[in-house]
Each structure stands twice: as C-alpha cells, then as structure tokens.
Amino acid sequence: MEFRVTRTTTPKKRPPEAGLGFGKHFTDHMFRADYTQEQGWHDARVLPYGDLGLDPAAGVFHYGQAMFEGLKAFRGVDGKVRLFRPEMNARRMATGAPRLCMEAPGEADMVKAYHALVRVDVDWVPRGPATALYLRPTLVATEAFLGVRPATRFCFFIIASPVGSYFAGSAGLQAVKIWIEPTEVRAPRGGLGATKAGANYAASLHAAMAAKKAGFDQVLWLDGKDHEFVEEVGTMNFFVVLGQTVVTPPLSDSILPGVTRDSLLTLSRELGYKVEERPLSVKELKSAHRAGNLKEAFGVGTAAVVSPVGELAFGGEKLLINDGKPGSVAQNLYAELTAIQRAEKPDTRGWLQVVE
Numbered sequence: 001m002e003f004r005v006t007r008t009t010t011p012k013k014r015p016p017e018a019g020l021g022f023g024k025h026f027t028d029h030m031f032r033a034d035y036t037q038e039q040g041w042h043d044a045r046v047l048p049y050g051d052l053g054l055d056p057a058a059g060v061f062h063y064g065q066a067m068f069e070g071l072k073a074f075r076g077v078d079g080k081v082r083l084f085r086p087e088m089n090a091r092r093m094a095t096g097a098p099r100l101c102m103e104a105p106g107e108a109d110m111v112k113a114y115h116a117l118v119r120v121d122v123d124w125v126p127r128g129p130a131t132a133l134y135l136r137p138t139l140v141a142t143e144a145f146l147g148v149r150p151a152t153r154f155c156f157f158i159i160a161s162p163v164g165s166y167f168a169g170s171a172g173l174q175a176v177k178i179w180i181e182p183t184e185v186r187a188p189r190g191g192l193g194a195t196k197a198g199a200n201y202a203a204s205l206h207a208a209m210a211a212k213k214a215g216f217d218q219v220l221w222l223d224g225k226d227h228e229f230v231e232e233v234g235t236m237n238f239f240v241v242l243g244q245t246v247v248t249p250p251l252s253d254s255i256l257p258g259v260t261r262d263s264l265l266t267l268s269r270e271l272g273y274k275v276e277e278r279p280l281s282v283k284e285l286k287s288a289h290r291a292g293n294l295k296e297a298f299g300v301g302t303a304a305v306v307s308p309v310g311e312l313a314f315g316g317e318k319l320l321i322n323d324g325k326p327g328s329v330a331q332n333l334y335a336e337l338t339a340i341q342r343a344e345k346p347d348t349r350g351w352l353q354v355v356e
C-alpha cells in the first residue's frame with residue numbers, strides 16, 4: 001500500500017495534558033483505506049479527521065460486521081515516539097477478520113498505517129507520565145444491501161486519541177470493586193470472544209451497567225456453559241496471585257488474546273514468579289480466599305495496563321483482596337512494563353518500534 005497524505009488546514013486546539021482522560025479527544029488526522037472485490041485494498045490515505053460518509057444500508061449497521069484494535073504510541077524519556085508491539089494488533093485483526101467473514105488489510109500494511117498516522121499527528125503524542133497516544137484501528141462492512149450474507153466492501157480506518165492515566169485524577173494504581181456476573185455472558189464457547197468484535201462489547205454493556213448501578217466498577221465474566229470458570233474482567237484479561245503463583249485462565253475461543261496478557265506473562269516469568277495458565281473456578285477463588293491464599297487479583301489490558309481488584313462480590317458475599325489495595329505483584333508488573341514502554345529500561349525483546 002502506498003499512502004497519500006492530506007494535511008488539515010484547520011488544526012484543532014490541543015487539550016491540556018492534565019485531565020486528558022481516556023478517548024475524549026481526537027487528533028487532527030485519521031487513516032483510511034477501502035476494499036472492494038475488484039480493487040482489493042485501495043485508496044489508502046492519511047486525511048483530516050472527519051465523517052466516514054456511509055450508506056444507511058451499510059452492513060455494519062445491520063449485521064454487526066465490525067471489529068477494532070487498541071494500541072498505544074509512547075513518548076520515551078529520550079523524546080522518541082514508539083509503538084508497543086504493533087505487529088500483535090495487526091495479527092489479531094488479520095486472524096479475527098475471517099471469523100466475521102471480513103477482509104482485513106495485510107498485517108505489514110496495517111503496521112505501516114499505524115506508523116503513518118502517528119508520524120503525521122506526532123505532536124499529539126503527550127509527554128507526561130502515564131500518558132500516550134491511543135490508536136483505534138477499526139474495520140467495518142460498508143457494502144449497502146439488506147440480504148443476510150457477508151459484505152463484500154469494507155473500510156479500514158484508524159483514529160487516534162491522546163490519553164492520560166486510566167485512573168482519573170490519580171497518579172498511582174487504584175483498586176476496583178468487581179461484581180461476579182452469575183447470569184449474563186460476554187462471549188460463549190464457539191462465539192466471537194477471541195476476536196475484538198464490537199458485538200462482544202454490545203453483549204457486555206448491560207451487565208456492566210447493572211454492576212455500576214449496584215456500586216461496582218466492572219464485572220467478572222464467567223464461562224457461558226457452566227458459569228463456573230473465570231474468563232475475563234470487564235474488557236481485560238484476568239490474573240490472580242495464589243500463594244506465590246501468578247495464574248491466568250488459558251486462551252480459548254471465548255477469551256481475547258491480550259497483548260498485555262502475553263507481555264505480562266513474559267515479564268512475570270523473567271521477574272521470577274511462577275506462572276500458570278489454567279482454568280480457574282469461582283469455587284477455587286473462594287476456597288483460596290478462605291485459606292488466605294488469594295493474595296491479589298487484577299485485570300490487564302492496553303488502556304489501564306494493570307487494574308488491581310480490591311473486592312470480588314457475588315450474591316451477598318464479598319471477598320476482600322489485599323485489604324482492598326493494589327498488591328505488590330500488580331505494582332511490580334505495572335512498573336516494569338511502563339518503564340519498558342517509556343524506554344526507561346532497555347527493550348531486550350524487540351517490543352518497541354520507533355516512529356520515524
């Protein structure tokens with residue numbers, strides 16, 4: 001893909017770095033490419049941020065052919081801007097697209113597109129601690145028709161948002177309260193759970209909203225068959241520390257293969273923690289808690305990196321974890337990964353790509 005670049009003639013006023021929040025501001029430009037069966041992927045360009053101009057009959061609006069990605073560009077302590085493991089996000093979209101009967105651009109082209117957009121909007125990459133430029137690559141069906149079948153036209157676009165700490169108004173990690181959802185499921189076995197399909201999010205909003213109304217921050221998702229095994233927490237992968245061991249459920253077709261999950265499993269091993277990827281039941285969490293062995297629980301994902309869980313609740317029961325405070329494993333992993341992302345520590349694994 002060759003990219004055309006059209007720069008905006010009306011740049012926006014940049015928001016102050018304090019209080020950026022998450023996903024509230026968008027940069028001056030976006031990336032866009034289109035797909036038809038005749039032309040393949042074509043018309044790849046960086047252009048001013050703006051409307052997509054879709055037909056109301058476009059497939060995305062009716063049958064939900066939509067998926068997205070989320071990755072960050074960081075400004076390092078040396079001033080250089082780097083993308084974190086972008087090839088993982090490109091691969092995830094490329095491998096997820098066939099499950100939704102969609103066409104995705106080639107992986108190398110998608111990585112080039114991430115670079116192209118960040119290059120044009122590089123002044124939007126914030127400088128402060130715990131800030132980044134968040135990229136949202138998105139793939140949607142654009143063909144206008146109503147018969148139920150996979151679309152044959154698609155649009156791939158990327159928007160970018162300067163983001164601050166996920167934990168609004170606080171410098172450090174904050175523990176959240178989590179409701180263990182007994183009835184509704186995010187993704188069943190055989191469903192779309194391993195893809196970043198928008199449909200998974202649509203399925204998750206109702207229980208998350210109910211949990212918020214009841215005073216919780218998010219829900220812990222259980223498996224769709226027996227409602228017994230832990231899958232994910234909110235929109236993050238789920239880790240616990242049992243005794244001295246870091247444990248996370250194994251990947252399956254109902255669990256999203258997180259880049260943060262993979263990175264933190266690697267760092268956990270390197271930091272000397274014992275690591276297990278194995279099924280984790282609510283029953284086991286309860287008995288570990290009774291025995292004083294449930295030392296920590298936390299969610300992991302690109303947006304927050306690590307989100308410690310201070311309390312797990314179900315029915316009338318509550319499991320208080322580490323006195324409701326972030327634990328040392330969560331804090332160590334957070335410190336280690338964010339130091340690598342900001343080039344405060346050497347990137348010995350080839351996880352970072354400088355944007356030039």
Ligand SMILES: *Cc1c(COP(=O)(O)O)cnc(C)c1O
Pocket residue numbers: 070196232234235236237256257258259260261300301302303
């Ligand atoms: C995006 C996402 C994650 C985290 O993936 P990362 O690549 O680490 O950001 C975890 N679970 C779900 C359901 C997600 O959508």
